[in-house]
Amino acid sequence: MKILTHNMLTSNIIKSVKDGYPLKIAATEVQEVDVDFNPEFIQRLLAKLNWSVICEAITQLDATKDIELPENLTDEVKEDEDMLRKIHHVLLEVEVIEGKLICPETGREFPINKGIPNMLLNDEEV
């Protein structure tokens, strides 16, 4: 699971949960892959994603905790190629292989196995 995907997911599918966002990440295995840099795609993503959640997410992984991102997503940041490359790396090249996502409100854990998060609920949670 990429940090990009994490940014898009909530646990608001659980009955009692209000926002369920952002999910906490607890990773036991992380892998880094190479993905071609497409600045246009990153810029389009930045228009949609939650920036502060990206910044928070990278502090939860050993592989990304030393990467520094600006606190605010200014237009300058969006035009700066070095910065876009950094964001590209964070969003697309870091993947949680084993671990779990944790609902911020209920503590419900969603396991991640072989890079695939399991967001299914048990019957009583629906």
Place this chain on the structure above:
Amino acid sequence: MASTFVMHFSNDFPGFLDAELKGIVDATGIDLSSSEIYSPDCPFRKYHNLTLDDVTTLCSRSISLRAVYEYWCESESLEDLLHQVSVHVQQEKESCTSYKICIEPFNRSYTNRTKERLLRIDALAEALNIDAPVKLSQPDAVYSMFEYFGPHGTQSTAEPLKFYFGKLVSESGRERSIRKFNIKTRKFIGNTSMDPTLSLLMANMAGVTRSSLVLDPFVGTGSLLLACAHYGAYTVGTDINKVLLHGRGRSSRAKKTWRGRDENVRANFIQYNMEDKYLDVLVADASKHNLWAMEGLFDAVVTDPPYGIREQTLKLEAPAPDSRKPYFMPPTSQYNLSDVFTDLLALCSRCLTLGGKLVFWLPIFRPDYHEENIPSHPCFKLVSNCEQILSTFIARRLITLQKVREPSSLKEDDWVGITNKDHYSESFRDRYFQISDQLNRVDLCEDSTGSTKPATGSTKPATGSTKPATGSTKPATGSTKPATGSTKPAAGSTKPATGSTKPATGSTKPATGSTKPATGSTKPATGSTKPATGVGSNLGNSVSSYSETTLNSSVT
């Protein structure tokens, strides 16, 4: 510099051509509005005001397009065409190092030795009068004459109704793309992996571009996402089937029992060298829309929802309170097909970006189909609706909807999609097998003349039982009895008996006659339970034999 071109389109899925072009126009901004179309089914079309760049783009994208030619002339008579060609050559001074002449007929076929064909090539060679050797493989220039012999499926006219002539500019990448995604050589496939041609057509209808973000909420083995990635989209998929996403369980390949450990959606992306375009797949329930944190996230949703024929339609459901026993564990429940589609629209109204497209398949019963069966939603407008016929009774329709409004502008009650007319008031699966069952029996009675009667007798209750309504338990007994005589056991209803003899001939007629009563009635449900008890094994047969041969693994 803009000029005029003749495009030669494939006849594989002619009904999908306009929808595909519309999607490509939206994605690329190419203006195809200035066209001359001789007849809607004519695969040769003339387009004005296109640049060579436009042509290159079209050739790299379109799956319906076979090749693009520089337009020279057109006519309704061969003589006139030859004259125009010779005039054109004199004006334009053709020069090439080698050449070849092709004749492309539509609704008629020539062999290499067909006399007319050879005569035409000679006449064209004379008209062209090119001072260069003929070379059949990899010539420097290819000149083609297109001949339209009337609509496909009709008797071809004695002489072509229309001729076009042009010089080849570029062949499309269609063959290469289709071959690339051949399912036979793909690493990870399932029972319902989508045919590559159709997958690519869908990606084009969705109008994906190099930076699109695409979702398939019923991703399966990812065929549709691969096609979207081929045109540059970044892809996300969800599926409720954890076993499948992890590449476990039984293999869908013949002679292979279990899937390999390395079979998964990502492996397919790696195989086609498109791993960059793979973002993630998740095990998730598509009916839980709040899984996605933000609205307007995806640029397109391309999907093939399960119809319950080859794969079950499932969603999570809270069980009845009294069933909560320690050993009770049904995490999923049957998902009513109409709900699948209204849910899909609701999901897309939220997570599609404004202007984004939803492309999906809708299975239908051809005799019962009405435009109103297409699920609608106040946030969407219908862009295209193409039919792929699978059998006399069954078809599926490829629907493209475009999001034209944000749901936030609506009252909350209007957020859900509606199907103006429920096409699935009875289970699609039940009806599907009802029909397969009938056809199966027809086969049986054709096979062995001795058993003709019982066979026809038993087909009848299936069709007939739709009308007799409550008395539908009778046909069940009727179907076991008919050895004596198929006209009588129908008890009260003589009508079905007459109707029932028709399907045996395989004619399409009975479809209209016998299925009409079925439209409104929910009763056939009782009728449909009958085959389960009486001919349980037969039903199983029809699953394997009928669906695989006739439907060619196309119904999900």
